[in-house]
Amino acid sequence: QLQLVESGGGLVQPGGSLRLSCAASGRFFDYYAIGWFRQVPGKEREGVSCISGAGGVQHYGEFAKGRFIASRDNAKNTADLQMNDLKPEDSAVYVCAARRSAVLDAGTCLGAGWYTYWGPGIQVTVSS
Numbered sequence: 001q002l003q004l005v006e007s008g009g010g011l012v013q014p015g016g017s018l019r020l021s022c023a024a025s026g027r028f029f030d031y032y033a034i035g036w037f038r039q040v041p042g043k044e045r046e047g048v049s050c051i052s053g054a055g056g057v058q059h060y061g062e063f064a065k066g067r068f069i070a071s072r073d074n075a076k077n078t079a080d081l082q083m084n085d086l087k088p089e090d091s092a093v094y095v096c097a098a099r100r101s102a103v104l105d106a107g108t109c110l111g112a113g114w115y116t117y118w119g120p121g122i123q124v125t126v127s128s
Helices: none
Strands: 003-007 010-012 018-025 032-039 046-051 058-060 068-073 078-083 092-100 122-126
Touching: 003 092, 018 032, 018 092, 018 122, 032 068, 046 068, 046 078, 058 068, 078 092
Parallel strands: 010 122
Antiparallel strands: 003 018, 018 078, 032 046, 032 092, 046 058, 068 078, 092 122
16 A cells, blocks of 8 residues: 655746655555646546656656656655646646556556555646
């Protein structure tokens, strides 16, 4: 079982960068794929990125490709999301999620229904 908590959110100007972190408590963190999602009121939760347990495989939503980078440090039980060239439409609550899995398929890991554990989420606001 994992407990997840996000940090690093806040207010940033358009074109700026933020680095979100997802800290996990629990054992065998490297057995878990980590996903990042975002949600705005009135919309479905949207897949941002996912990263395999060892960190060697990542997948991204179309809007995130070329701007966002997922990484993890299994020694510290953390997974990060570096977000660059942020736009106002990136404003949302960002949430990390985890699922114990040996494989990472783009068709499933960007879907919210695949995950078992969720953090509470953190607000990111992109505004001048």
